[in-house]
Amino acid sequence: MSRLKDCGAMVYRTDEVGNVVLLIEDGKIYAKTQIELPDQPVILSKENTDGEYIGNIKSYVYHTESCKSLPAEHNREYLTSKEEAESKGYKACGNCNP
Ligand SMILES: [Zn+2]
Numbered sequence: 345m346s347r348l349k350d351c352g353a354m355v356y357r358t359d360e361v362g363n364v365v366l367l368i369e370d371g372k373i374y375a376k377t378q379i380e381l382p383d384q385p386v387i388l389s390k391e392n393t394d395g396e397y398i399g400n401i402k403s404y405v406y407h408t409e410s411c412k413s414l415p416a417e418h419n420r421e422y423l424t425s426k427e428e429a430e431s432k433g434y435k436a437c438g439n440c441n442p
Contacts, residue, residue: 397423411440
């Protein structure tokens with residue numbers, strides 16, 4: 345079982361979730377279980393993330409996503425790279441050193 349987890353496979357156990365129904369649609373496999381599963385960790389690929397850096401459109405400072413002094417949501421611009429941030433005129437934050 346741990347080897348299955350290691351490779352990131354979803355494991356559906358009928359003793360835990362009841363009947364498992366697999367649906368195949370448009371080449372994707374969906375699993376329906378009798379019991380609602382708790383939120384599964386979702387691994388997002390790079391294309392699905394909003395960006396790794398957050399720019400403040402008022403002060404033109406950019407931060408890492410985990411910085412404590414992130415701007416309010418309406419003042420944010422999501423940036424995918426330092427190059428993008430700097431090409432738009434953003435300066436690196438002194439707290440989080442992006
Ligand atoms: Zn910062």
